[in-house]
Amino acid sequence: xxxxxxxxxxxxxxxxxxxxxxxxxxxxxxxxxxxxxxxxxxxxxxxxxxxxxxxxxxxxxxxxxxxxxxxxxxxxxxxxxxxxxxxxxxxxxxxxxxxxxxxxxxxxxxxxx
Amino acid sequence: xxxxxxxxxxxxxxxxxxxxxxxxxxxxxxxxxxxxxxxxxxxxxxxxxxxxxxxxxxxxxxxxxxxxxxxxxxxxxxxxxxxxxxxxxxxxxxxxxxxxxxxxxxxxxxxxxxxx
Numbered sequence: 001x002x003x004x005x006x007x008x009x010x011x012x013x014x015x016x017x018x019x020x021x022x023x024x025x026x027x028x029x030x031x032x033x034x035x036x037x038x039x040x041x042x043x044x045x046x047x048x049x050x051x052x053x054x055x056x057x058x059x060x061x062x063x064x065x066x067x068x069x070x071x072x073x074x075x076x077x078x079x080x081x082x083x084x085x086x087x088x089x090x091x092x093x094x095x096x097x098x099x100x101x102x103x104x105x106x107x108x109x110x111x112x113x
Numbered sequence: 114x115x116x117x118x119x120x121x122x123x124x125x126x127x128x129x130x131x132x133x134x135x136x137x138x139x140x141x142x143x144x145x146x147x148x149x150x151x152x153x154x155x156x157x158x159x160x161x162x163x164x165x166x167x168x169x170x171x172x173x174x175x176x177x178x179x180x181x182x183x184x185x186x187x188x189x190x191x192x193x194x195x196x197x198x199x200x201x202x203x204x205x206x207x208x209x210x211x212x213x214x215x216x217x218x219x220x221x222x223x224x225x226x227x228x229x
Contacts, residue, residue, distance in 0.1 A: 006156075042202060042219035043157070056216060090156055098207035098215035099144045104157040 003027075004105035006091050012111045015081060021108050023074040023091030031097040032074040034066060035090040037107075043090055049074060050097045081112045115140045115208040119201075119220035126227055132190040134223045136203035141181045147217070148177050148188050149202045157202065160188070193227045200224045 004025045013019050023032065030051050035043035048056035049068040057066075063085075065077040074091055088107045094100040116139045126132060136146070145164050149157040161170045161177040163186065169178040176189040190197060202222040207215035 004156075042221050045216050048216065058216075088154065092157075098217070101145075101147060101159055101162040102157075102204070102217065103159060104149075106156040107154075109154060 004091055004093055004103050006089075006105035006108050008108060009106065010109045010111075012113065013078065013081065014113050015083075017081075018077070018079045020078065021076040021089055021091075021110075023076075023105055024072055025093040025103070025105075026072055027093065027103065028071075029093035029095055029103075030071060031094045031100075032068065033092040033094075033102070034074065034076050035092065037088045037090055047076075048097055055097060078110075081110075083112050086110055086112045115143075115205060115218045117203060117205050117218050117220040119203060119223050121223060122221065123224040124226070126193060126225075128193060128195060128227055128229050130193050130227075132193050132225070134188040134190070134201050134225070136186040136188070136205075136220055138184045138186075138205045138218075140208070141184050143181065143205050143207075145206050146177075146179055146186050147204045147206065148175075148186075149204065151200045151202060151222070153200075160201075193225075195227050195229050198226050 007022045032049045034046040037043045046060045047066040052068045063080050067075040090107045091105040092102045094102045118137045120135045147162045148160040163179045174191040179186045200222040204217040204219045206217035208218045
């Protein structure tokens, strides 16, 4: 099974809302990633977890809060977002950080009103 | 700092043509290179992964080559079909960030349209 799942597929939220994105993989991978992708741009790395510990935070605003409850799950908690945060949020996983094949989920399309 | 460039940015071809998509990178000290396909509004699908010690990888109608010394990779698509229409991205890994972490660097992609 080489599948990464993400929920929800679409999310619309106001600037005062709190919501969460969820990602799951059952490939036994120990690295999980959150990316943000704007239209016609490549994915931008936000966070990386390695063995359930945050190893890379690419200077992301605190209104985005990642969580890795266990080796299969990755959450992204959203609070007080801005309209410019509207984007496709992608989760990915790999065996270990940085050097292995990455597998991506289908993404969550986020719209902030 | 690693920079990855993909040429052309967009390509429109008739069905049946053989295609070459290009990916170039500035720092040849890479561990691997991965080619992805992305349909509009969807996630990335891994097509091929080439390790730095390899010269090429093949999967069906796809063939990817890697020339580390010249900083280039090509993705060859044989006998293109309308279903191949998508954006193709290459990612070079890993790159050492200013924070001391290793992450892949993505190109901006080539948008491919294959018309019947």
